[in-house]
Amino acid sequence: MNVMLRCVLRGLLLGVPALALAQQDGIRVEDAWSRPARQGGTGVVYLTITDTGAPDRLTSVAAPVAAKAELHESFTEQGVAKMRGVAALPVAPGKSVTLAPGGYHIMLTGLRQELKEGDSFPVTLSFEHSAQVTAAVTVRRTSGGMPMGGMHMPGKTP
Ligand SMILES: [Cu+2]
Structure with a gap:
């Protein structure tokens, strides 16, 4: 096998991951989860984009x-969540x-149903272009994490 051919082959091999990515261009949403919450109450959804x-x-x-449903950000200001x-x-x-x-x-505000452990429900994300x-x-439930709704204080305006 001559050197030039070897280079071409290597280029093709390196190109494979890029091709694989190109085939699934777009947005992927994974590991979407929520915590148990009561009907009429407030819920929260976490996920990875x-x-x-x-x-x-x-x-x-x-x-x-x-x-x-609204996109929110939690932050701490002078020790207050x-x-x-x-x-x-x-x-x-x-x-x-x-x-x-x-x-x-x-x-999520105004839950139309109780969110029970093991339940599954859809969430739809809209993007500017995709x-x-x-x-x-x-x-x-998360093991030993923060108490449910710890970051959400009803009545506070975001
Ligand atoms: Cu929030």
Whole structure:
């Protein structure tokens, strides 16, 4: 095998991962989970967004189980846990965005049904450019974590 051919072959091999990614360009939503919550109450959804296409922005969220779904951010100010609404959340290739306790989350208000451990419900994410993504959210408890709703104080305006 001559050197030039070897280089060509190596180039093809290196090109494989790029091709594989190109075939599934877009947004992936994984590990969507929620905590148990009562009907009429407030719920929260966490998930991980991976962007394999172009930079984009998550602009809105929806969940039929709740009257309202909003993108929120938790933060601590002078030792006090607070949260605020987020108009849009940038996503970009090569860096997953994780909505997790203490940070970004989807806030559900006016739950139309109780969220019981083991339940599953859909949440839909809309982006500026990419197609909408609907993910199945699993209701579960976390082991030894923060108390339910610890970051959410009803009555506080984000
Ligand atoms: Cu919130």
